[in-house]
Amino acid sequence: MFFRKPSPTSTSSLHDHLPSSPDPFSNTKDKDPNIYIAKLTKIKYFLFSSIFIATWLILIRLRLFPTNTTTITTSLSTTLNNHTKTCLGSYPFYIYNLPPKFNLGLLEHCNKLNIYTNMCPHVANNGLGQPITTVTETVTALPLSTSSSSWFATHQFIAEMIIHARLENHPCRTWDPTEARLFYVPFYGGLYASSVFREANLTQRDSLIVDLVDFLQSQPRFSVNNGRDHFLALGRTAWDFMRTPDGPDFGANILLNLPSVKNMSVLTVERQPWQGKNQFGIPYPSYFHPRSLTELAKWQNGIRHSQRPHLFSFVGGPRKGLKKAQIRDEILKQCRNSEKCELVQCGRGAGKCHDPMAVLEVMTKSRFCLQAPGDSFTRRSTFDSILAGCVPVFFSPHTAYSQYAWYVPDERDTYSVFIDENDCGEGKKSIEEVLMAISKEKEEKMRGVVISLINKVTYMHPNASVVEDVSFGDAVDIALERLSRIVEEKISGGDSESEEV
Known part of the structure; x- marks a missing residue:
């Protein structure tokens, strides 16, 4: 279901990057067997050293960039001869390895994730939904061909999945929590909320929310700053997570009213304008998810004219x-x-x-x-x-x-x-x-x-970073940059509740 990055170069192909060695049996002018043995010894030593160094480099790379990700199994996105991507504008962030019931496990019952529609087509392709591949007479005037692989029928309440996929491939990600300054909790809260809108038993409706908070509070990194350097991304409006005893139900749960979550930063497609001090509005996803600056510029130029x-x-x-x-x-x-x-x-x-x-x-x-x-x-x-x-x-x-x-x-x-x-x-x-x-x-x-x-x-295609070595500052990049500022102020004792940060 999830896009996978290109696999690393195999061990056999690594030979292509090693210096070529002469054939000891070809075109040699040395007739002295002692000289021949000495040269052969040097060649063996050179080959052994080369293989040892190559193996050492691979082990170091696997240590720094392990192939198992936190919740989506992917392979390394770059090989040893690729350019190293640079993290700019954001603190390094760590993605929690949540138990599957908080994210990918929910997708196993995608037909029950929304009481109004079958979400299975919409959760496909990392939440981008179904590709738009046909061009009809009604859309031939659009400035960019709809057969492009960057166009999808994306559901409006699916941003949490797209953000998760983008962050999995993001150059600012670190696999070492001790190096992180931001911590992302990949909870598919919007999909869960919409699956239990009609649940009359409020305890049962809130059960996964309570489990999530219990999990976070048991994590060593959460307790360091009481969650102030942690963030969630929700694909639905804040109203779906702010049920109060004296307010209307509307199928909501209590996620955003819990003290531990109030310490965190919450990205949501609609914040509560008066009480959402720790909530920050992010764009609803539209249908265009460009893989490159070229695609983006082509679209912008087309609609400009x-x-x-x-x-x-x-x-x-x-x-x-x-x-x-x-x-x-x-x-x-x-x-x-x-x-x-x-x-x-x-x-x-x-x-x-x-x-x-x-x-x-x-x-x-x-x-x-x-x-x-x-x-x-x-x-x-x-x-x-x-x-x-x-x-x-x-x-x-x-x-x-x-x-x-x-x-x-x-x-x-x-x-x-x-x-x-x-x-x-x-x-x-x-x-x-x-x-x-x-x-x-x-x-x-x-x-x-x-x-x-x-x-x-715009939300870039999750694999856009594989195609281009630079980002064009999409919705996720901007969120990471702003979250870095907010966390800095929270931890340093500044005004952590400023909406304009």
Whole structure:
């Protein structure tokens, strides 16, 4: 299921890297047998020394870079003659070897990981999902061929698996916990949470969470700094892990309310804006997972020159019973009534809405993309629109501004438009009029910033580091860099709860 790095050069092929030795029986002009024996002795000594040195190098490499990883069995990614990758911008980190029940063991029952859908196709390929290999008539206008091996139908709640795979291959990883300054706990908490949403027995629903904390507290490295140098990555919103006795259930568990976990740093696709001091928003995964800088640049250049006949578009559907989603009804109404809006309405049987390439085609043809809150404040569509070079339009500050400070500029009007949902309604602001009032020059500058954000909000292919010796600073690289700063402040006694770190 998991990508594997190229196997190390075999012992037999190691001979190819050794200095060649002369054949003692060919073209020798020495007729004296004593001279011949002396030369043969030197040759034997040279061969023995060469083999000894080669064996010594292999043993050292296996000691520093053992072939067994913490939870995903892979082989060495580089051979002795490869360039050594450099860890830049982040502290060295260690990956805990958790018991399988906390991550890979959950995948054995992938058809039961989500009460709404079969997750087996989505957990494939390290969580990237199924490759997108076909090009239909509706997507031929996209600037990069969809037959590329870097395009996948990635599930929106699967970031924890992708991050795990990326970190397994990351150059900042160390296999020696005494050398680490960061410690990653590869718990697939989102997949577990969604598998027990309907579990009525709260003790049973929280059982794996309690087991995880017990495991961590038994680890020597956890107790050194009381978990302050440890971090989790969760593929679902923080609300799914913050159940309280006096609050609504919603199928959540208590993970983020436990004191030990509050000491840790938690990466999540949506943080709790008011109580999530140790939570840090990371991008929802979109469909593009480039293996190289060349692929990324090709996509960026293509969408930079994309024709955009639609002033704005909306990909989404209505929501019932949610006050924060009332803005959706207004957006749907205004979009239907505008000749400048392209609407892709989602709902049962809405095939185009669930076709990644069809959605991206609409966005690449739109100048602005409306991003309304739904079941929660944030949505994956925000990152689809950035990938498409479409300027996002927000109606709540918690859809992006209070969430993704690591990934987007502080100056919100440099890359987005904000229309307060309370100002958008009957007899109030018209979305079309607000967007029409933005000058073409300002719009182009905003689009340039949006396109420059693509690498930051994109998750590289887990094997990208095998293809290129450098990273282009993707979502995982940025998270590691920021986590390094946060841990430094926590341990040194600084302000560990700053959201803007």
